[in-house]
Amino acid sequence: MAKKAAIIGGGVIGGGWAARFLLNGWDVAVFDPDPEAERKIGEVLANARRSLPGLYQRALPPEGTLSYHGELAAAVAGAEWVQESVPERLDIKHRVFAEIMAAAPEGAVIGSSTSGYKPSELNEKGARAIVAHPFNPVYLLPLVELVGDPAETARAADVLRGIGMYPLTLRREIDAHIADRFLEAVWREALWLVKDGVATTAEIDEAIRMGFGLRWAQMGLFETYRIAGGEAGMRHFLAQFGPCLTWPWTKLMDVPEFTDELVDLIAGQSDAQSGHRSIRELERLRDDNLVAMMRALRRTGSGAGGVILAHEATLPVAAEGPDGLPVTLQMQIPTSFVDYNGHMNEAPYLEVGARASDRLMEMVGADAEYIAGGLSYFTAETDIRYLDEIDIGDKVTVTTQIVGGDGRKLHLFHRFWIGGEGPAATVETVMLHVDLSTRRVVAPTGSVAERAAAMAAAHADYPMPERLLLNRPRA
Structure with missing residues (x-):
C-alpha cells in the first residue's frame, strides 16, 4: 500500500512537494482553498514529469494517486507526512497548525516549508512541527534544511532520503536557517x-x-x-x-x-x-539546465550528483523485458539527449547502450571490485540501428542478449523498448576482456567466464537477432 503525504498550501513550493512525493510513489492529498490550485499544481507536475525522471538511469516507482480536498482534515487523514507551505505569516501558520494537530495522525511527521521562522516560533501554540525547508524547484533540488526535535528530524531525514532528497539537519535553530x-x-x-x-x-x-x-x-x-x-x-x-x-x-x-x-x-x-519569456518557459529552461548539470555531477558523484546516485541505487529494476531477456537499463529520456529535430540524438543511443553493457558486465561478475583488481572489458566494435523515433520523456527499457563469446570476448545485442511490437533501436557490441596493466586481451578470472557462459547458454534459447554485423568473418 502506498504511503500518503498531505500538502497544505499548493503554491510554488507546495506544488513542488506534491510532485516530489507523487513521482516517488507516494499518494498525495492537497488542501488549498485557492480555486486555481489544481491548475497550478497540474502545471508544476507537468514540468516535474518532464524533468525529474531524466536524472536517473533507473525507473522511478509508479506514480501515487493525487487528490484534492475541500477540508484540511480530509487531506491529512491517514498521512505519514504533512507539509505546511502556506504564506510566511506566523498568525496564518499558527491557525493552520492548530487544524493539523487536531486532525493529523499522532505519528505523522509535520513539516513546515518556512524559510525564516524557527520551530520554537511555529510551535508557540502547542504544535509539534519541524522545519523542513526545501528549495525551488522542490522536485529537482535535493536540499532540505531540517530544524527541530532531534528524534523528529531523524525520522524526517529517513523519509526524505527515500524520495531522493538531501536532508541537512541544523545543529540549533536560527533565523532563516543556513542557505x-x-x-x-x-x-x-x-x-x-x-x-x-x-x-x-x-x-x-x-x-x-x-x-x-x-x-x-x-x-x-x-x-x-x-x-x-x-x-x-x-x-x-x-x-x-x-x-x-x-x-x-x-x-x-x-x-x-x-x-x-x-x-x-x-x-x-x-x-x-x-x-x-513566460514564467512557464523560464521554468522549463531552468529545469532543462538543472537536469543537464546534475547529470554531469552524477558522473563523479559530486554535490547533487551523489544524492542522485544514492537514491538510484534504491530503485528497483525489472528482471526481464518484453522479450523475456534480462533488463539492463530503464530510464526516461532527458531533454539533454534530444536534438534540434525534437527526438533523441545519435550519440545518446551509444551512451544508453554503453550503460546497458556496464550492467551486463556487473551481472557476469565484472563489477567495480573486479575492475579495481585490474581486469575489465573494453568495447571493440559497435553497430547502432535506429528503428523508431525516441522522444523527450519516453521511458526506455533496454534488454540484453549474449549472442556469442567465451568470456575473453562478449558479443552483446541490446534492444531498446518504448512500447509497440518491436524495439525502437538496437545496439550490437563486441567487448574484449583486458588486463588493465598490460592493455592486452586475457582470459577472465574467478567465476566471470562461468557466469558469462551460463548466461550465453540461457540466451541461446531465445530467438537470435535477424541481423548481426559485428564479429563476422573478414573477406
Whole structure:
C-alpha cells in the first residue's frame, strides 16, 4: 500500500512537494482553498514529469494517486507526512497548525516549508512541527534544511532520503536557517549594486552564472576557497585574503531604502532581461539546465550528483523485458539527449547502450571490485540501428542478449523498448576482456567466464537477432 503525504498550501513550493512525493510513489492529498490550485499544481507536475525522471538511469516507482480536498482534515487523514507551505505569516501558520494537530495522525511527521521562522516560533501554540525547508524547484533540488526535535528530524531525514532528497539537519535553530542567510546577504548586496548604478540585474546574473555559480554547484564555498589557496590550502587562502574582510567592499547589513523608485528600477531591468519569456518557459529552461548539470555531477558523484546516485541505487529494476531477456537499463529520456529535430540524438543511443553493457558486465561478475583488481572489458566494435523515433520523456527499457563469446570476448545485442511490437533501436557490441596493466586481451578470472557462459547458454534459447554485423568473418 502506498504511503500518503498531505500538502497544505499548493503554491510554488507546495506544488513542488506534491510532485516530489507523487513521482516517488507516494499518494498525495492537497488542501488549498485557492480555486486555481489544481491548475497550478497540474502545471508544476507537468514540468516535474518532464524533468525529474531524466536524472536517473533507473525507473522511478509508479506514480501515487493525487487528490484534492475541500477540508484540511480530509487531506491529512491517514498521512505519514504533512507539509505546511502556506504564506510566511506566523498568525496564518499558527491557525493552520492548530487544524493539523487536531486532525493529523499522532505519528505523522509535520513539516513546515518556512524559510525564516524557527520551530520554537511555529510551535508557540502547542504544535509539534519541524522545519523542513526545501528549495525551488522542490522536485529537482535535493536540499532540505531540517530544524527541530532531534528524534523528529531523524525520522524526517529517513523519509526524505527515500524520495531522493538531501536532508541537512541544523545543529540549533536560527533565523532563516543556513542557505537563506547566504542568499539574503547576496540579495542585499545585489540591491545596492543596482541602486547605485554599478550593475544591472542582467549583469549581476551573468557574474553569478558565468563564474562562481558553476564552482559552487559542485564544490560549495569552503572547498572552492581551499583550491584557491593553491598547494598550501585553506590556511594560505585565509592568510592572503583574510585582511580583505575589514575593507569596505560590501554593505551586507546595510539595506537600501525600499522605495517605489527602487522597485520600478529593478522590475524594469528584470522585464528587459527576461520579459520575452513566460514564467512557464523560464521554468522549463531552468529545469532543462538543472537536469543537464546534475547529470554531469552524477558522473563523479559530486554535490547533487551523489544524492542522485544514492537514491538510484534504491530503485528497483525489472528482471526481464518484453522479450523475456534480462533488463539492463530503464530510464526516461532527458531533454539533454534530444536534438534540434525534437527526438533523441545519435550519440545518446551509444551512451544508453554503453550503460546497458556496464550492467551486463556487473551481472557476469565484472563489477567495480573486479575492475579495481585490474581486469575489465573494453568495447571493440559497435553497430547502432535506429528503428523508431525516441522522444523527450519516453521511458526506455533496454534488454540484453549474449549472442556469442567465451568470456575473453562478449558479443552483446541490446534492444531498446518504448512500447509497440518491436524495439525502437538496437545496439550490437563486441567487448574484449583486458588486463588493465598490460592493455592486452586475457582470459577472465574467478567465476566471470562461468557466469558469462551460463548466461550465453540461457540466451541461446531465445530467438537470435535477424541481423548481426559485428564479429563476422573478414573477406
